[in-house]
Amino acid sequence: MSASHQRVEVGGAAPYRIDIAPGLLDDGARLAAHLRGRHALVVSDSQVAPLYAQRVRAALAAVRPDARLALHVFDAGEASKTLANFSGVIDALAALGATRDACIYALGGGVVGDLAGFAAACWMRGIDCVQLPTTLLAMVDSSVGGKTAVDIAQGKNLVGAFHPPRAVIADTASLRTLPPRELRAGFAEVIKYGAIVDAPFLDWLEAHADGLLAGDDALLAEAIARSCRHKAAITERDPFEHGERALLNFGHTFGHAIETEQGYGGLNHGEAVAVGMVLAARLSTALGLADAADGARLRGLLRRFELPTGLPAGLDPAALVARMRLDKKAQGSGLRFVLWDGAGKARVVADVDEAAVRAVLQDR
Numbered sequence: 001m002s003a004s005h006q007r008v009e010v011g012g013a014a015p016y017r018i019d020i021a022p023g024l025l026d027d028g029a030r031l032a033a034h035l036r037g038r039h040a041l042v043v044s045d046s047q048v049a050p051l052y053a054q055r056v057r058a059a060l061a062a063v064r065p066d067a068r069l070a071l072h073v074f075d076a077g078e079a080s081k082t083l084a085n086f087s088g089v090i091d092a093l094a095a096l097g098a099t100r101d102a103c104i105y106a107l108g109g110g111v112v113g114d115l116a117g118f119a120a121a122c123w124m125r126g127i128d129c130v131q132l133p134t135t136l137l138a139m140v141d142s143s144v145g146g147k148t149a150v151d152i153a154q155g156k157n158l159v160g161a162f163h164p165p166r167a168v169i170a171d172t173a174s175l176r177t178l179p180p181r182e183l184r185a186g187f188a189e190v191i192k193y194g195a196i197v198d199a200p201f202l203d204w205l206e207a208h209a210d211g212l213l214a215g216d217d218a219l220l221a222e223a224i225a226r227s228c229r230h231k232a233a234i235t236e237r238d239p240f241e242h243g244e245r246a247l248l249n250f251g252h253t254f255g256h257a258i259e260t261e262q263g264y265g266g267l268n269h270g271e272a273v274a275v276g277m278v279l280a281a282r283l284s285t286a287l288g289l290a291d292a293a294d295g296a297r298l299r300g301l302l303r304r305f306e307l308p309t310g311l312p313a314g315l316d317p318a319a320l321v322a323r324m325r326l327d328k329k330a331q332g333s334g335l336r337f338v339l340w341d342g343a344g345k346a347r348v349v350a351d352v353d354e355a356a357v358r359a360v361l362q363d364r
């Protein structure tokens with residue numbers, strides 16, 4: 001293992017390892033170590049597959065010439081995280097003749113990871129899935145923790161399962177082809193860890209913003225590993241979101257409502273979470289939990305990473321609140337939000353007054 005290789009172990013009932021280093025997509029032995037049977041399906045999207053899928057297939061085939069390998073590709077973008085494309089992956093598994101010891105390799109961003117992971121959770125009631133994240137957002141968040149899902153018109157991730165990966169193999173060299181907008185989106189989830197549990201991380205991000213935005217390999221690797229350690233620790237203690245895992249949803253009640261209301265074609269997930277965190281901070285202040293100065297600093301940091309911090313024009317507050325009633329944290333008829341007491345201190349607050357939420361949405 002080279003000096004630039006970082007590892008995070010995730011314990012619990014279904015332990016796995018996160019490897020973070022450049023060049024891992026060509027490491028056939030590492031990829032093949034998780035192929036118990038003979039069937040491997042690489043699932044990817046139309047942007048990522050032309051860049052990396054052949055390399056992954058060649059690396060696997062070199063170590064496992066006996067394996068039946070197939071590639072399944074769907075159109076890139078959030079609008080593709082659908083039941084129809086889930087069905088497409090299931091059809092591909094059937095065409096491959098995949099048995100229970102088959103493995104799906106989810107090669108791409110969070111959309112691929114969530115969709116392919118959900119197919120792995122369902123095929124024959126559960127087969128192995130190795131996450132090969134190629135966006136910053138997927139490396140720091142979606143590839144870890146086992147939440148898998150697809151969106152429906154009524155809401156984000158409303159159909160899904162908890163299905164932990166067998167392994168996460170993050171090739172940081174793949175970030176070099178990531179469009180700048182998508183790199184910035186990933187920083188929203190990175191900043192989220194600082195906001196909820198690691199205030200000093202916010203200072204570090206502030207200090208290194210220029211290098212991180214420029215794609216400095218060492219800084220990115222450090223940000224990814226620190227984020228993964230937070231996600232690993234929280235999801236290891238609470239894999240099914242009975243308690244503290246909900247903190248990872250900071251900004252998401254607002255963010256998911258925005259994404260859904262925009263028909264999954266407006267802000268991307270990271271951008272929507274950035275706006276959502278600003279709104280959650282504002283709601284926290286309105287409810288007397290946090291100082292306005294904390295919210296202003298969070299907003300400043302998100303802006304430093306060139307992320308949006310205001311509600312997009314044309315969204316109706318009443319429609320957004322209606323979307324929030326289908327949020328997975330909602331209970332009975334009450335809205336539950338992840339709010340904060342200031343940097344590094346988040347908590348779940350139940351039965352939040354709808355008028356306060358509407359006021360925050362109207363305060364543009």
Ligand SMILES: NC(=O)c1ccc[n+]([C@@H]2O[C@H](COP(=O)([O-])OP(=O)(O)OC[C@H]3O[C@@H](n4cnc5c(N)ncnc54)[C@H](O)[C@@H]3O)[C@@H](O)[C@H]2O)c1
Nearest residue numbers: 047076109110111134135137138141142147174177178269
């Ligand atoms: N399961 C979880 O715990 C979890 C956590 C966070 C987010 N998510 C989900 O993740 C999704 C967002 O993920 P995302 O931000 O990675 O979006 P994404 O998967 O849509 O990827 C963003 C874009 O970048 C392209 N791309 C990916 N890697 C590339 C590379 N290396 N080079 C060039 N282009 C590349 C993709 O084709 C896509 O167009 C959302 O659906 C969100 O709900 C899930």
Ligand SMILES: O=C(O)C(=O)C[C@@H](O)[C@H](O)[C@H](O)COP(=O)(O)O
Nearest residue numbers: 141145147156157245248249252328
């Ligand atoms: O892993 C989690 O738990 C999270 O909440 C991480 C979020 O960043 C992620 O977007 C997740 O998919 C949201 O989960 P959901 O249960 O609100 O759909």
Ligand SMILES: [Zn+2]
Nearest residue numbers: 189252269273
């Ligand atoms: Zn998220």
